[in-house]
Amino acid sequence: MRWSRPTGVVVGPLMRELIVYLDDPGLDPAPRRRAEGLLFDLLQPASTGVIQVPLPHDPRAREVAEALFDAPDDNRHLGAWGLEVGASIRTLARLFTAETGMTFGQWRTQVRMRAALGLLADDLPVATVARRVGYRTPSAFVAAFHRLTGRTPGAGPASTPAQTERGRDGHVGAFVRLPRQAHASWPVDDMRWPTARQPRR
Numbered sequence: 001m002r003w004s005r006p007t008g009v010v011v012g013p014l015m016r017e018l019i020v021y022l023d024d025p026g027l028d029p030a031p032r033r034r035a036e037g038l039l040f041d042l043l044q045p046a047s048t049g050v051i052q053v054p055l056p057h058d059p060r061a062r063e064v065a066e067a068l069f070d071a072p073d074d075n076r077h078l079g080a081w082g083l084e085v086g087a088s089i090r091t092l093a094r095l096f097t098a099e100t101g102m103t104f105g106q107w108r109t110q111v112r113m114r115a116a117l118g119l120l121a122d123d124l125p126v127a128t129v130a131r132r133v134g135y136r137t138p139s140a141f142v143a144a145f146h147r148l149t150g151r152t153p154g155a156g157p158a159s160t161p162a163q164t165e166r167g168r169d170g171h172v173g174a175f176v177r178l179p180r181q182a183h184a185s186w187p188v189d190d191m192r193w194p195t196a197r198q199p200r201r
Contacts, residue, residue: 011121015042051114051148053107056099060085061092068108072115073134078104108134113148116141126153 011019018039022032055065064081068074079089087095096104112133119129130141145153 009043009045012042015039018042051110051117053110053114054100054102056095058095058099060087061095061099064092065107065111068111072108072112073132075134109144109148113145116145116153120153129153 009015018035021027022035022039027035053069056062063085067081067084076084078092082089082092085092093104096102096107100107102110112135116129116133119132120126124132126142127138130138133141135141135144142152145151
């Protein structure tokens with residue numbers, strides 16, 4: 001197995017327990033090797049892939065972005081955010097388009113869907129996930145999810161953002177990282193075990 005980039009994977013109950021088990025720093029080498037071998041046997045890429053969310057560089061737009069990563073259910077419009085960070089609606093709209101390649105609305109949808117994947121992986125009801133990521137109705141959430149991923153939230157397992165990482169290119173992605181020592185051909189550096197749940201930043 002050799003993946004050249006961070007890859008979303010399907011995390012079922014067994015894999016989730018293995019991740020928690022392997023997070024124990026006191027685990028002896030022999031059982032660790034056996035558990036790692038089983039984990040690699042279970043790996044399969046998720047059909048939805050990884051949701052990468054580009055971050056704006058301007059400090060005003062960046063402040064808005066950081067706040068929405070922390071609270072994707074915040075429904076304030078761009079004018080209200082402008083008052084918060086000291087920028088006009090037009091300026092913020094221009095910054096998001098220029099620095100992320102998306103309108104503010106499109107960008108916020110990406111953030112919400114990234115958060116939704118983790119909540120769905122925790123087996124929360126769709127209605128609860130919809131509310132937690134800022135949708136007033138489950139139907140609106142389902143429609144947005146389908147537009148972005150090509151499937152409905154209940155159609156099979158989601159890729160699980162067990163660890164959220166900020167890349168050198170200013171992107172935030174949701175994916176699972178695996179340990180360097182677990183497989184010699186694994187190509188990605190700076191690896192660490194994730195926790196079972198997606199941490200809030």
